[in-house]
Amino acid sequence: MIAETVCSAASAAGLGIVAVTAYRKRFLAATRIAAYSLVPVGLVMTGIVGWVADTAFSxxxxxxxxxxxxxxxxxxxxxxxxxxxxxxxxxxxxxxxxxxxxxAPAASAPSLGPATRPAARRAATPRATGSGDDFSDIEAILKKHGI
The missing domain is CATH 1.20.5 (Single alpha-helices involved in coiled-coils or other helix-helix interfaces)
Structure with missing residues (x-):
């Protein structure tokens, strides 16, 4: 019973805020607030509030x-x-x-010891190819802005 009263009071307060917001010509915000204000009353009418109240004390x-x-x-x-x-x-x-x-294919090749994986080691280190292109782009941008 108290939960229903609290939900109704919250909805009434929200609808009061809606009236003030609409008076200030903020209709989109007023509509959004009205939607939020009607949720507690809807929960009371569907019986969810009663179920939650019963569950909270069980x-x-x-x-x-x-x-x-x-x-x-x-x-x-x-x-x-x-x-x-x-x-x-x-x-x-x-x-x-x-x-x-x-x-399996690498196992069929003759083993040359621990140095048989130079490609894996090279792939792990970053390459510096194309770094000149990056600086030319930066130089072009700086020249464009007169720097």
């Missing part, structure tokens, strides 16, 4: 919320571990298969 409902929170926590933990570990089991299996396929 120990079994709170225990259910605790169980739902624990399930959500477990779900988020597994997602974090999965992302840190490199994806799902299927994705890790596909990555291992791709790695084996990439290593």
């Amino acid at each position: 120990p079994s409902a709170w225990a259910g919320f605790v169980v739902l929170g624990g399930a959500w926590l477990l779900f988020m933990t597994t997602r974090a571990v999965e992302r840190r570990g490199g994806g799902t089991r299927k994705e890790r299996r596909a990555a291992r298969a791709a790695q084996r396929d990439a290593v």
Whole structure:
């Protein structure tokens, strides 16, 4: 009963603010405020407020919320571990298969020791190709602005 009264009072106050806002010729804002003001009355009329009030004072409902929170926590933990570990089991299996396929042709070539991967080392270091083009663009911009 109190929840319904509070919701009705909140809606009435909101509609008062709507009247002031509309008086100031801010009709779009007044319409938006009216929409927000009517939500509490709509919740009371649908019975959701009564359900929430009954749920708020029920120990079994709170225990259910605790169980739902624990399930959500477990779900988020597994997602974090999965992302840190490199994806799902299927994705890790596909990555291992791709790695084996990439290593298999190289295994047939004669081994030259640890220096057989210079391409991988070169790919890891950034190249400085095209850096002259970047400076010419910057020079053109500076000349355009008279600097």
